[in-house]
Every structure is written in C-alpha cells, then in structure tokens.
Amino acid sequence: MVPVEVRYRQADGEFVQTTLDRVVVAEAAAGLPVRDFRWHKGRKHYSGWYYATTGDRLVAYESRLELARLLLADFARDVVSVAAQPFQLIGDDGDRRRRHVPDLLLVHADGLVTVVDVKPAERAEEAKFVEQFAWMRRLCSLRGWAFEVWSGADPVVVENVRFLAGYRRPQVVATELFDEVLASAPTQRTIGGIEKSLSGRQSVARIRPALLHLVWSGALTADLSRPLSTRTPVRLTEGAGR
DSSP states (O other), rough: OOOOEEEEEEEOOOOEEEGGGOOHHHHHHHSSSSSOOOOTTOSOOEEEEEEETTTTTTEEESSSHHHHHHHHHHOOOOOOEESSEEEEEEETTTTTEEEEEEEEEEEEEEEEEEEEEEHHHHHHHHHHHHHHHHHHHHHHHHHOEEEEEEEOHHHHHHHHHHHHTTTTGGGSGGGGGGHHHHHHHGGOOBBBHHHHTTTTSOOOHHHHHHHHHHHHTTTTOOOOSOOOOTOOEEEEEOOOOO
C-alpha cells in the first residue's frame, strides 16, 4: 500500500509534510488551519474565529453548522484539544487520487482521537461524499482514530450550549461567587432555587453569570434537554474538575 501523504501546519506557521503513520497528533492538534480562510463580500458561507476555552485558543469555522459542532466540542468534558482544518490527506482510493481536509480534529482525555467532517444531512447522502467519508473512515482506522460525520444534534441542546458559551470566560463573571454557588447547590434543585437562596446577599445579576459559568465549566450539571430557565434542574457534578 502506498503511504498516505499528510500536510499540516504547526503553531508557528511552518508546514510539515509527512505520512499518515508519522503524524504527530499533538503538533497537528495545536497547529494552525492547513489552508487559508477567505472572506469577501457576498460570500455564502458563514466564517469566523471562535475562542475555545479548550486549549485557550482561537479556532476557525466556515459555517454555522461547523460552529455548532465546535461549541459542543468546547463544552464536552472529555475533549482536551480542538483544531480546525488540521491537515490535508492525499492518497489513493482504488484508481482515484483523493485530497481532503477534514473540518475538525478532537483529542480526548483518554487519548482517543476523533476526526470530524461536518456536512448537512441532505448533502452527506450524496454519492461523492459517501465515498469520501468511507475513504476517510478507512484511513482513520489505520491510526486507531475515530471518524465522525456530523450533520447536527438536538437543536435545544445546541442552543443551550450556545447560550452557556456566552459565560465561558471567567474574566466576565464574578468568580468570587463560585464557592457560594457551589455550597448552595446540594440543597437547591434548580437554577432559580440557587439564585433565590443567595439573593439576600448578592444580586441575581451577579449570581446568574457565575452559576452559568459553573455549568459551562462542568462544576455543575444542568438538564439541557429543555430550554434553560430558572426551573432547570441543576446539581453538583461528581468528580468535576476542568
């Protein structure tokens, strides 16, 4: 079998040309997008940069769907590194020569690596993408990596995570209230209950951002299957730490 070529870009901007079996995951995960992003007036795609608390870095995205997957990866407790457009793969697929840049590379706390292609459900079923994804899945299996085709998730969960992401930076919340919020959680069952229990000493305008940050960071666990409200169940997360 002819080795699959891989090209990726290190954090210092230098390109690395290697083969799939020699890719240094830590370098690719900490690197820059392998291809440049282009913005111009009238462009149909929705592109930008997202600040990820996972890795404390900016991560690029090229569509709202990619941004949604990126938000979920940043929120995930077991993801320790996220990279966008992490590398280009070049190799033979039967009698065809393929070149492909996946959308995301996720590294998990247990060492598992997941390569993600984001594609709307209706397009993911097109023959050309079905074949491309099958090729990607075979290549990833050679390295013991997982491969994921992501077309969306429960919209309520996605919107809840998007909302919580507004409180992901500790610099914008009253971190000095964390201990009080966490101390109240064992005796209060809802977001509103925690806020009410502390309202005699602190304003809700200060309590709520701190509480929501603790949900984002994983110190508190909330029911995200329904829209967030004061009635949302919340509890201390066992063994939390991030």
